[in-house]
Amino acid sequence: MQTSVRGRVDYLPAYEAMQALTAARVEGTPDELWLCEHPPVFTQGLAGKQEHLIEPGDIPVIATNRGGQVTYHGPGQVVAYPLLDLRPRGYFVKEYVYRLEEAVVRTLAEFGVTGHRVKGAPGIYVRLDDPFSHARLPAPLPSQGGGGGEISFDGxxxxxxxGVKVSRHCTYHGLALNVAMDLEPFSRINPCGYAGLTTVDLSTIGVSTSWNEAADVLGSKLRALLAI
Structure with missing residues (x-):
């Protein structure tokens, strides 16, 4: 897998380049991993609802064809775009998403932070009271109706x-890890469609690291977990 550290690039040209590369793929096209950061931008997934854009202000909003709702990209965030053919790997979207999340969990562990999954809410979360605790999250309480109930982000x-897209078994879009950002723009949206969801970065929880170091660790974990 070829890794390209692209630094700060505008979102729309990166998105268009991913689409073009994926559309042109043939058997044997090398897999790639792009690591970059973007100037401030809100991106909407295919299912994105306007109600989750509370007050974007002067930050542009770009509609995309990835899954999920609205999120924010900005300086101080490592964005990883794996451009892969899943067929030689022998797994498909659910396993792919798990491996992306696992790469983040292992990256956080390198900095002493425990990352958590929340069932039904893709992404990685940390405890606000103790991000370094290894204790598991408590099991969610069953709903009275016997269904899944509402997702809880308490604490x-x-x-x-x-946010991913898979076309003809080939992936693009990817994941974003918050390192040391201005988090204010997240207050202008319901992040990933969840009102009141707190967004943090490594700096907020007491981890001091550079964008380059975080990108290097995340890239290494992704290459290991996504290798054929």
Whole structure:
């Protein structure tokens, strides 16, 4: 897998380049991993609802064809775009998403932070009261109606978001890990469609690291977990 550290690039040209590369893929086209950050931008997934854009202000909003709702990209965030053919790997979307999340969990562990999954809410979360605790999250209480109930983010902050697209078994879009950002723009949206969801970065929870270091660790974990 070829890794390209692209630094800060505008979102729309990166999105268009991913689409073009994926459309042109043939058997044997090399897999790629792009690591970058974007100037401030809100992106809407295919299911995105206008109600989750509360007050975008002067930050542009770009509609995309990835899954999920609205999220924010900005300086100080490592964005990873794996451009892969899943067929030689022998797994499909659900396993792919799990491996993306696992790469973030293992990246956070390198910095002493425990990442958590929340069932039904893709992405990785940390405990706000103790991000370094290894204790498991309590099991969710069953709903009275016997269904899944509402997703609870009590005591949690979201540190990484996922949004993927798979076309002809080939992936693009990816994940974003918050390192040291201006988090204010997240207050202008319902992040990933969840009103009141707290968003954090490594800096907020007491981890001091550079964008380059975080990108290097995340890239290494992704290459290991996504290798054929």
């Amino acid at each position: 949690l902050g979201k540190i990484a978001a996922l």
